[in-house]
Amino acid sequence: MDYSAILQPLYTALWYLIPLAIAGAVFNSPWFKGKVGEAVVNLAARLFLDKSRYHLIKNVTLPTADGTTQIDHIIVSRYGVFVVETKNMKGWIFGDARQRYWTQKIFKHSQKFQNPLHQNYKHVKTLQSLLGLDDQQIHSVVVFVGEATFKTPMPENVTYGRGYIRFIQSHTEERLSETEVQTIIDTIQSGRLAATFKNHRQHAAHVKQIVAQKERExxxxxxxxxxxxxxxxxxxxxxxxxxxxxxxxxxxxxxxxxxx
Structure with missing residues (x-):
């Protein structure tokens, strides 16, 4: 008996289902959500910040004493250097500045995630060391994108959507000269690691090691x-x-x- 007539529709269906399954896995992955979140933040910066005064540097990986640290966005201006950590999340978000872990709640499901302010602290300190800036010249900013809702009061530098733009624009006192701004941009560009697969893999391994260590604490x-x-x-x-x-x-x- 020839089964080809029966199996052919199944083969045809698989040709459609397999790519759809792969696409679904990619779209739901933390990597893809992170990239979407970063793209939203990049777009907002380009649309709502004056390019002549605010200089956006994306996806900066810097060497540290114990490995590497990766910074989503750095915005350099006369009003200071803004270090932006992006979170693309949905659901209710609970946390405060002191807590080591915050909580994301989606219906009845809850999970912990690292306090993004603590996460961004290392980024800020790494840049301070590289650039020789004081605390008045560098600012930590966290921006949530997606369908997230804050259910506890948040510090002013933890923002949602375009709120991070308003936070940046609220700083109106000049902290740096134009010469210092250009020097900072040049220093970051020369100090960053190349965006190669090898460096990305090493950074991912370093992050995995840090997470494992923190889970033991x-x-x-x-x-x-x-x-x-x-x-x-x-x-x-x-x-x-x-x-x-x-x-x-x-x-x-x-x-x-x-x-x-």
Missing amino acids: PRCPKCQGEMIRRVVKRGANAGKAFWGCKAFPVCRGVLNIELE
């Missing part, structure tokens, strides 16, 4: 914040080490050192 059982080693100073347990919340006395979460 204890979290505060009360606020999910960072914990530090402390020592009991008095009483029956004097001299005994334990994990205490870094936000003490605001948060008094503790863990026994054996639970490290």
Whole structure:
């Protein structure tokens, strides 16, 4: 019996379904969402920031003492250097500046993600070291794109959509001269790593290592914040080490050192 007439429609369907499945996997991947978010932020900068005063530098990977760090966007102006971290997320977002992890909630599903302010802190400090800037000359900015809704009060430098443009434009005091602006641009361009597959792979491996290390570190059982080693100073347990919340006395979460 010739099955070709029966199987041919199946083969035809597979030719359509396989590419659709691959496309669906790509579109739903964190990589693709990140690229879309970065594209939205790039477009907003080009449309709403004066190109003669604000200079956009994208996807900058810089060497650090322990590997590399990748910065989504750097905007250089006379009003300072703005280091922009992009998050393309949806759902409800809960968090504050002190917490180590924030929460994304979509219907009944919740998941933790690293506080983007903490994530951007390393970017800022790396640039400060490279450029020799003080705290008044460099600014950390986080921008959420997508269908995200903040459900807790956020710092002014955590923004949604075009809010990051308004934050940047709210800085009107000149911190740098035109000569310094051009020097900063040249220094970043000369100090960045080339956008090669090898460098991208090395950076991805470095990030994976950092994430694994952070997952091994204890979290505060009360606020999910960072914990530090402390020592009991008095009483029956004097001299005994334990994990205490870094936000003490605001948060008094503790863990026994054996639970490290």
